[in-house]
Amino acid sequence: MRRIASILFLVGLGVLIAAIYQQMNLTSEPLVGRAINAAAAKQVGAANFVTAVVLGYRGADTLLELTILFTAATAGGLVLGRPRSGAARDPDAGPILLAGADLFFPLFLVVGLYIILHGHLTPGGGFQGGVILAAAFFVPVLARPGTSLDQPLVSAIEGLAGAAFIGIGLLAMLEGKPFLTPLLDRGDLGTLTSAGSLPLLYVAVGLKVGAELAGLLAQLAATEASD
Amino acid sequence: MDILVLITVIVMLASAAGVLLLKEFLSALAALSVVSLGLSVLFVILRAPDVAMTEAAIGAGLGSLLFALALRRLGLWHINSKN
Amino acid sequence: MHTALILYTGAFGLIVIGIAGIVLSTHLIRILFGVALLEAGTNLLLLLATWQDGAAAPIIVAGRVPVLMADPVPQALVLTAIVIGVGVLALALSLALRVQRAYGTLDIRAVRQRMEQAIAAEAGVELPSSHDAPVAVGPVTAGREGQS
Numbered sequence: 001m002r003r004i005a006s007i008l009f010l011v012g013l014g015v016l017i018a019a020i021y022q023q024m025n026l027t028s029e030p031l032v033g034r035a036i037n038a039a040a041a042k043q044v045g046a047a048n049f050v051t052a053v054v055l056g057y058r059g060a061d062t063l064l065e066l067t068i069l070f071t072a073a074t075a076g077g078l079v080l081g082r083p084r085s086g087a088a089r090d091p092d093a094g095p096i097l098l099a100g101a102d103l104f105f106p107l108f109l110v111v112g113l114y115i116i117l118h119g120h121l122t123p124g125g126g127f128q129g130g131v132i133l134a135a136a137f138f139v140p141v142l143a144r145p146g147t148s149l150d151q152p153l154v155s156a157i158e159g160l161a162g163a164a165f166i167g168i169g170l171l172a173m174l175e176g177k178p179f180l181t182p183l184l185d186r187g188d189l190g191t192l193t194s195a196g197s198l199p200l201l202y203v204a205v206g207l208k209v210g211a212e213l214a215g216l217l218a219q220l221a222a223t224e225a226s227d
Numbered sequence: 228m229d230i231l232v233l234i235t236v237i238v239m240l241a242s243a244a245g246v247l248l249l250k251e252f253l254s255a256l257a258a259l260s261v262v263s264l265g266l267s268v269l270f271v272i273l274r275a276p277d278v279a280m281t282e283a284a285i286g287a288g289l290g291s292l293l294f295a296l297a298l299r300r301l302g303l304w305h306i307n308s309k310n
Numbered sequence: 311m312h313t314a315l316i317l318y319t320g321a322f323g324l325i326v327i328g329i330a331g332i333v334l335s336t337h338l339i340r341i342l343f344g345v346a347l348l349e350a351g352t353n354l355l356l357l358l359a360t361w362q363d364g365a366a367a368p369i370i371v372a373g374r375v376p377v378l379m380a381d382p383v384p385q386a387l388v389l390t391a392i393v394i395g396v397g398v399l400a401l402a403l404s405l406a407l408r409v410q411r412a413y414g415t416l417d418i419r420a421v422r423q424r425m426e427q428a429i430a431a432e433a434g435v436e437l438p439s440s441h442d443a444p445v446a447v448g449p450v451t452a453g454r455e456g457q458s
Contacts, residue, residue, distance in 0.1 A: 006333045014326060021318070030360040033381030037368060040382075041375075049368040049379070050277045053386040065390040072397035076404040115280075123276035123369065127393050131284040138292075190373060209393065213289060216400050220296045223407060229313050236320035243327045246343050247335070255343055262324075266350050269320070274367045274380045275357055278388050282353075285396050290346065293396065297403040301410055303339065 045186030046120040046195035054125070055201050059169065059180035066162060066208060073158075073212040080223050090145040101143035108136030116206035120195040126202040130209030137214040141221060149218040154211045161208035168197055168204070232272060239265035252303045256294050263287040317358055324351025338406050338416040342399065349395040353388045360384055 036057060037049060044052040054062055092098065112132035119125030141149055169180040187194035242265065245258040263286025270279035298304045328351055331344025360383075366376035368385070410416055413424050430437045 003334075010326070010330055010333060013329060017322060017325070021322070024359075030381040030383075033360060033383050036382060037379045041370060047370040048277070049370075049382040050385045050389065053382045054389060058383075058386060061387075061390065065394055068394050069397045072394075072401045076401045079401070079404040079408055122371075123280055123367075125277065125389075127389060128277070128280045128284050131281075131289055131393075135288065135292075189370065212397075213400075217289075217292065217296065220293070220300070220400070220404065220407075223300055229316070232313055232316050236316050236323075239320060240323045240327070243324055243347050246347060247327065247331045247340065252339060255340070259343060259346060262347065262350060266354060269317075269354065270357065273317075273357055273361055274365055275385045275388075276367050276369070278353075278357065278385050278392070281389050281392050285392050286350065290396050290399065293400055293403060294342075297407060298339070300407055301339070301416070 041189055044182060044195060044198070045189060046198055047190050048120050048122065048125075050123075051120045051125055051195075051198060051202070055180075055198050056182050059201075062205065063165065063169070063180070066165065066205065069209065069212055070158070070162065073216045076216050077219050080219050092145070093143045097139075097143045101139045104139060105136055108132055108139070112136055112206070112210070116202055117199060118192070119202045120198050121190060121192070126205030127209055129202075130206040131213060133206065133210030134213035134217065137210070138217045138221075141218050145221065148222060149214060151215060151218070154215040154218075158208055158211040158215065161204045161211065165201060165204040165208070168201055228272070232269070235265050235268050235272070239269070251306050252298055253306055256291060256298065259294070260287050260291045263290065313363065314358075314361075317354075317361070321351050321355040321358055324348075324354065327351075336417055336419060338409065338418060338421075341418070342402055342406065345402070346395070346399060349391070353391055353395075356384050356388050356391070 036053060040046065040049045040052040040056075044056045046052040046056070093101075112129045112135075114129075115124035115132060116126055116129030119129070137149065141147060168183070172181040172183055173179055175183075182196040182198055184196040186196055192199075239262050242258040242261040246255045246262065249255045249258060263282060266286065267279050267283040270276075270282055295304075324347055328344045328346075328348030331347060332341050335341045335344060360381035362378065362380070365378045365380040368379045368382040406416065409421060413421050415421060415424075426437060
């Protein structure tokens with residue numbers, strides 16, 4: 001009976017989605033996007049318009065997204081609990097992962113930091129670079145399960161980076177402008193020191209995301225297997 | 228261009244069906260990675276390089292790693308070959 | 311074939327397969343797979359909202375400004391949506407680990423049954439052994455003295 005109800009629900013949902021698709025105005029012009037494309041280079045100074053939107057035009061959305069990520073990571077840590085010391089640990093990984101972890105750590109660091117710092121020039125930014133940084137710090141833990149991340153340090157980095165993001169946003173209010181207005185000089189389009197305070201904001205975002213994901217993964221890896 | 232989009236979408240939908248229909252969780256996880264990869268290619272074709280990079284790093288990278296760690300902790304990390 | 315049709319079919323196909331996975335699965339991990347598929351399909355659909363066939367990426371490279379650039383607003387939204395998706399998935403997997411530790415199984419029917427039994431035991435109420443069994447032996451009177 002439940003099966004039939006589920007399938008009926010699915011069919012109804014499909015009909016609803018088709019009706020919505022019918023009504024979607026697919027040929028209308030994206031007015032807001034076009035205006036942003038025309039104005040972003042002069043107003044924000046970033047060559048990557050998606051960065052200009054994420055940090056400049058919709059900076060508050062990014063702040064909320066960081067809050068959601070923080071809540072998810074904290075709640076995940078609370079749910080998993082602390083691993084018992086002295087519980088059985090996995091053995092070290094095979095030679096491929098051991099050698100690869102040692103080789104890849106500096107590579108991941110460099111690539112991650114490059115992507116974070118050049119977020120306003122090329123595709124990339126804080127989120128992508130932060131994920132690569134998280135991988136950089138987690139792969140050694142994966143290769144040698146005996147070692148663990150310094151959890152207080154990771155939490156401290158995460159907290160400080162989040163505070164730095166909010167702090168830079170508040171600095172704009174000291175000059176009488178709205179919260180999270182880009183500060184500093186706009187610079188020349190296409191150079192590393194352009195787009196004002198946007199690279200700084202992205203560095204804060206990258207460190208926060210990297211620390212959060214690395215901490216969450218390390219906690220997930222450290223919970224002992226339930227028998 | 229059309230052919231590329233068609234092939235990518237077909238591979239994506241076939242793998243998505245495979246995620247639900249495959250019995251072993253390890254195979255379903257591999258199919259989920261293929262869906263993420265196909266999605267990343269599609270994002271490049273749609274001229275969204277930022278989104279493609281994020282999807283490749285998170286979907287095919289960290290997301291699958293997360294699932295793999297959880298499967299390992301749950302004891303579902305094996306392949307039963309009953310021939 | 312019309313490229314837009316193929317793309318929209320792909321997005322809606324992923325969404326429908328994801329919802330089918332959530333509704334029809336009995337194992338908690340497979341439900342989470344369905345959630346991941348649903349999120350992937352929704353992100354694709356968001357990006358298709360302002361897609362135009364000849365547009366270039368919204369980035370200025372080497373000082374050349376393309377004539378028609380793609381819309382950067384949905385791209386920014388999908389960017390944050392993907393990261394939020396993986397965060398929520400991490401929390402869901404942690405909860406699944408705790409469910410396994412508490413109830414010993416991940417089959418949602420068995421989990422639901424054991425949860426009801428645990429709640430009933432805490433409240434001191436007897437659960438009916440089957441849905442067809444009668445609640446009391448005779449007609450239920452106002453005083454409710456005798457209950458089997």
